[in-house]
Amino acid sequence: MNKTIxxxxxxxxxxxxxxxxxxxxxxxxxxxxxxxxxxIYPMVILLMPIKTPRSVxxxxxxxxxxxxxxxxxxxxxxxxxxxxxxYIRNLVIAFIEPIEGYNMVDxxxxxxxxxxxxxxxxxxxxxxxxxxxFSIEAFSFVYIFExxxxxIFSFIVSFMVIIILQFLLRxxx
Amino acid sequence: xxxxxxxxVKYGAHLLxxxxxxxxxxxxxxxxxxxxxxxxxxxxxFSGKIADLQDKILQFANLKEQNDSLMRENANLIENxxxxxxxxxxxxxxxxxxxxxxxxxxNIINSTIHLSNNHFTLNRGSRHGIQPDMxxxxxxxxxxxxxxxxxxxxxxxxxxxxSQTKISCAVKGRKGHGTLVWKDMDPLRMNLESxxxxxxxxxxxxxxTSGYSTMFPKGLLIGxxxxxSIPSGSNSYSIKVKLFNDLTNSEYAYVIKxxxxxxxxxxxxxxxxx
Numbered sequence: 001m002n003k004t005i006x007x008x009x010x011x012x013x014x015x016x017x018x019x020x021x022x023x024x025x026x027x028x029x030x031x032x033x034x035x036x037x038x039x040i041y042p043m044v045i046l047l048m049p050i051k052t053p054r055s056v057x058x059x060x061x062x063x064x065x066x067x068x069x070x071x072x073x074x075x076x077x078x079x080x081x082x083x084x085x086x087y088i089r090n091l092v093i094a095f096i097e098p099i100e101g102y103n104m105v106d107x108x109x110x111x112x113x114x115x116x117x118x119x120x121x122x123x124x125x126x127x128x129x130x131x132x133x134f135s136i137e138a139f140s141f142v143y144i145f146e147x148x149x150x151x152i153f154s155f156i157v158s159f160m161v162i163i164i165l166q167f168l169l170r171x172x173x
Numbered sequence: 174x175x176x177x178x179x180x181x182v183k184y185g186a187h188l189l190x191x192x193x194x195x196x197x198x199x200x201x202x203x204x205x206x207x208x209x210x211x212x213x214x215x216x217x218x219f220s221g222k223i224a225d226l227q228d229k230i231l232q233f234a235n236l237k238e239q240n241d242s243l244m245r246e247n248a249n250l251i252e253n254x255x256x257x258x259x260x261x262x263x264x265x266x267x268x269x270x271x272x273x274x275x276x277x278x279x280n281i282i283n284s285t286i287h288l289s290n291n292h293f294t295l296n297r298g299s300r301h302g303i304q305p306d307m308x309x310x311x312x313x314x315x316x317x318x319x320x321x322x323x324x325x326x327x328x329x330x331x332x333x334x335x336s337q338t339k340i341s342c343a344v345k346g347r348k349g350h351g352t353l354v355w356k357d358m359d360p361l362r363m364n365l366e367s368x369x370x371x372x373x374x375x376x377x378x379x380x381x382t383s384g385y386s387t388m389f390p391k392g393l394l395i396g397x398x399x400x401x402s403i404p405s406g407s408n409s410y411s412i413k414v415k416l417f418n419d420l421t422n423s424e425y426a427y428v429i430k431x432x433x434x435x436x437x438x439x440x441x442x443x444x445x446x447x
Contacts, residue, residue, distance in 0.1 A: 053186070054190075055185055061193075075204040076197040076199075079197045079200070080198060136201065139201075139207065
């Protein structure tokens with residue numbers, strides 16, 4: 001159990017650094033139509049063990065989001081989106097539960113749950129996260145078209161990066 | 174107490190979610206300029222809409238009071254117009270003369286139009302200072318009639334459209350004066366009689382009150398000359414006047430109180446008795 005916690009903390013720190021050092025810099029615009037953001041940090045919440053209590057998810061999402069927002073100069077925006085993602089994570093997990101159910105020690109990675117389950121799981125939560133993020137950033141549904149456009153393009157690139165990272169770094173916990 | 178703890182254990186995560194989101198949004202609104210602007214603006218839009226709706230409802234409820242206050246205001250304005258009419262004259266000004274006329278606003282609550290002798294009823298009476306033989310006007314443009322009987326709360330008015338109506342009037346900018354009578358059963362037109370035929374008039378001239386009676390002050394607009402002719406053998410014009418106001422749909426009326434009217438009448442009566 002201690003190993004799980006330390007793995008998650010180390011993963012959070014690595015993802016945090018990767019997000020603010022690398023992925024924050026390669027935000028670019030797609031011909032003025034859409035802005036592509038690489039948002040890979042939701043993996044911190046996504047990869048926590050399946051049976052993690054919801055309150056733990058929420059608090060870690062809040063802490064992680066605040067730390068991220070300080071570097072993004074957008075206090076509260078990433079946090080709100082990440083807290084929301086953490087809140088609906090367990091609902092999504094219950095929704096896409098395999099027939100044989102989950103084990104107590106299961107971790108939602110490709111290695112443990114299989115690629116089909118992982119793709120479903122990640123795409124649902126990541127899409128929610130990115131959509132919420134852009135909605136809060138725009139803060140008004142006047143910009144609904146831009147929100148959708150940004151969400152879809154950012155989702156595609158972020159999702160690809162997350163899947164590649166999953167194949168590169170196969171953690172046990 | 175145990176129940177409360179159980180409730181928190183059961184729904185703690187949901188509560189935590191709500192609390193954290195509230196914190197996030199308050200941070201977003203307080204520390205991000207773009208979001209703050211949008212928040213303030215849309216809250217303005219909502220509160221503005223609500224205030225607007227409230228205003229509409231209250232306005233509807235206040236219509237009657239507003240109407241009354243507007244009528245009082247109108248009464249003051251018409252009084253002022255009468256004053257100006259007098260002060261621009263060559264008659265030497267005096268305060269008593271300028272404040273000679275006061276207007277009492279009232280509503281027409283009953284009226285007849287299509288009889289040969291028409292009447293109005295006003296919802297103000299002797300309690301409000303109305304007495305018989307006072308003039309009644311609809312606005313600065315247009316007479317209504319003359320008060321005949323007064324009860325405590327109501328006044329009975331002889332309409333202009335009455336076979337006995339005789340109102341002393343003049344043509345604006347011309348000399349001479351005549352009498353306004355109603356002959357043709359047309360609620361929009363009256364006849365101006367006994368204006369001497371040696372005076373010059375033209376169609377389109379404005380007919381005003383002459384101020385020779387105690388009922389109406391000088392200069393109230395009545396109507397326009399539509400056509401005129403000189404009947405053979407007559408010494409005066411036969412003039413058709415188109416009224417400015419439409420008596421068929423008048424709702425409001427002002428009763429003119431002439432403060433010096435009784436003085437003038439008693440003086441004239443003394444002369445007549447000699």
